[in-house]
Amino acid sequence: SAVISQKPSRDICQRGTSLTIQCQVDSQVTMMFWYRQQPGQSLTLIATANQGSEATYESGFVIDKFPISRPNLTFSTLTVSNMSPEDSSIYLCSVLGYSLEQYFGPGTRLTVT
Amino acid sequence: GQQVMQIPQYQHVQEGEDFTTYCNSSTTLSNIQWYKQRPGGHPVFLIQLVKSGEVKKQKRLTFQFGEAKKNSSLHITATQTTDVGTYFCAGWLETSGSRLTFGEGTQLTVNP
Numbered sequence: 001s002a003v004i005s006q007k008p009s010r011d012i013c014q015r016g017t018s019l020t021i022q023c024q025v026d027s028q029v030t031m032m033f034w035y036r037q038q039p040g041q042s043l044t045l046i047a048t049a050n051q052g053s054e055a056t057y058e059s060g061f062v063i064d065k066f067p068i069s070r071p072n073l074t075f076s077t078l079t080v081s082n083m084s085p086e087d088s089s090i091y092l093c094s095v096l097g098y099s100l101e102q103y104f105g106p107g108t109r110l111t112v113t
Numbered sequence: 114g115q116q117v118m119q120i121p122q123y124q125h126v127q128e129g130e131d132f133t134t135y136c137n138s139s140t141t142l143s144n145i146q147w148y149k150q151r152p153g154g155h156p157v158f159l160i161q162l163v164k165s166g167e168v169k170k171q172k173r174l175t176f177q178f179g180e181a182k183k184n185s186s187l188h189i190t191a192t193q194t195t196d197v198g199t200y201f202c203a204g205w206l207e208t209s210g211s212r213l214t215f216g217e218g219t220q221l222t223v224n225p
Contacts (some may be wrong), residue, residue, distance in 0.1 A: 001158075033213075041217075041218075042201065042215045042216065042217045043201070043215045052115070058212075092155060097158070099161060100213075102146075103149075104155040104180065106155050
């Protein structure tokens with residue numbers, strides 16, 4: 001299994017500002033994913049981040065709003081840009097394990113006021 | 114639209130009662146995975162089923178994969194308060210490439 005850390009664990013931000021969330025893995029992984037989870041809801045995939053290539057975004061998510069970096073095989077960032085209260089959510093990164101299982105980071109709880 | 118459906122959405126049981134959550138897909142699944150998310154926590158991988166009709170057990174938890182690879186179930190025998198959380202099924206759809214599709218989850222509460 002992989003050990004994943006995320007920073008920050010939580011933040012309260014003003015609308016119109018941007019927040020960058022960091023995801024660090026203790027081993028090299030090919031595929032990393034960014035999810036959003038509203039309280040009491042399921043996980044919604046934002047994008048898949050592969051090292052050395054552009055992130056692949058899911059329907060409803062665009063690069064201008066959620067730019068992603070993947071500079072190496074152990075690190076990725078997700079930026080939530082020009083935030084509005086609708087962006088308040090938990091943001092989770094995950095990595096793909098050897099048997100296609102996913103390991104999740106502890107999440108970043110974002111509140112936009 | 115949602116391609117992996119999960120029922121029930123909520124389940125309240127008395128400690129010692131059994132619990133089952135069901136997962137159904139509109140398309141064939143390459144495999145099915147189950148995750149548990151404790152309140153305030155993140156999803157944690159429990160198990161993966163790959164073969165048609167496969168059954169796996171983890172102590173009081175029994176996981177089944179349907180013969181048609183379109184449905185799955187998780188059964189907990191004699192629930193304990195430590196079983197509280199939301200259980201998600203997730204499947205690799207044969208048509209979705211590298212995307213894992215999650216069900217809506219079943220939130221389990223256990224009354225002591």
